[in-house]
Amino acid sequence: MTRHVARPGTGNVPLLLNEIRHALTRLRDEGAPTTLDLTGIPMMPEDTHAFDASLGQGEVRAVVDAGGESEVQETGFAGVWRITHRNADGAVLARHIEVTHVPDILKSQPVDIAAGLERLAVRLAADLAPDLVADLTEDLDRPEEVS
Missing domain, CATH: 1.20.5 (Single alpha-helices involved in coiled-coils or other helix-helix interfaces)
Structure with missing residues (x-):
């Protein structure tokens, strides 16, 4: 009998990674970009850590300073970008994943x-x-x- 051990967290990480896989397929096949708003998705600190570790880090990083800092970080998967928007005090306002050739904020x-x-x-x-x-x-x- 196989016993499944429950991992701490919400269980949203595999769901998000699968959604990103589908979005990357759409980008490749149709050229259609996708934005996932992570702000409203329930994630515990261990989920966020596991999610960020799963995506890894790519070669490109940009910081846009417009009323607060926005960091754009390529993940370890070409076409998948992690974007974090902060207010002037540095508090996180929003976190997104953009599956696209170039994130809109950089255009x-x-x-x-x-x-x-x-x-x-x-x-x-x-x-x-x-x-x-x-x-x-x-x-x-x-x-x-x-x-």
Whole structure:
């Protein structure tokens, strides 16, 4: 007779890992991203530890500072990202798993791209204008060659 030993915790870790497996399959086959909100899922500290250990850690980590720190960490599985949002005091506001090529928080938004383009144009004008003026002045001061 096989005896099953109950593990402490909620038992949600295998369920979450299986959901991530299905989401990764959808990403591979259909290109469809998935976000899992871990914030409302009951997990005891040992569940969180087991879950994080099961996912492992990948090579990419980014921190976004916008009204509080958001950490984006690639897991040991390509396409699976762990994202933790904190408030200005450092308290965890939300934890997500994004199954995607690149997490949305790392993608530049069109309005930000437009603003960046305007700032770059101003910087280029400020940086290049003195050189352009000097070049034009030099050309005006140089006598024309007669052929």
